[in-house]
Amino acid sequence: QVQVVESGGGVVQPGGSLRLSCAASGFTLTSFGVHWVRQAPGKGLEWVAVLSHDENYKDYGDSVRGRFTISRDTSKDTLYLQLTSLRVEDTAVYYCARDVDLHFDLWGRGTLVTVSS
């Protein structure tokens, strides 16, 4: 079954860190770029980060650049998002989404990150 499954969310204090995972099955990350997209409670979608299939390209949204890091473990077909210096406004459901010709054809169910003291 072709899918991506996110995990690693939880409650963290402001200034803290968290690592999210996105496990791919039914396809390999070496063939597709993958993105992280987040959605704050009751709000719209915000693009967060991308890692290309060959790892030659990675980029971040302005609101997370310098604080979040995207990476992957090819042997596990798993994508990661390291979140540091977390802020209350980072509270959101974080989705992993597969890139096909620059649009997102496959989404996971998301993992909730809550930043609160």
Added chain:
Amino acid sequence: EIVLTQSPGTLSLSPGERATLSCRASQSVSSAYLAWYQQKPGQAPRLLIYDTFNRATGTPDRFSGSGSGTDFTLTINGLEPEDFAVYYCQRYGNSLTWTFGQGTKVEIK
């Protein structure tokens, strides 16, 4: 940075009616780079339309996309009960940036 503005914010319609959703870009967008997603409560977004016109696998033919330049439209002909949801447009740029509109909620009147 290109900003996408969707209108209306909420569309109240009855089953069977036609829904017309607008997505306006602050700068001209290649028609190859505009997509529409549907999101139902508690669910992940789902790709409906890509490259302005093309229906994704599994998208019913009552959904159609159109537009060019700065103005794009998603049309739903004959709303079904399962179509009441929030819809987002998305631009993917040749400068490798990705931007979403703020969403249009289609609700039952």
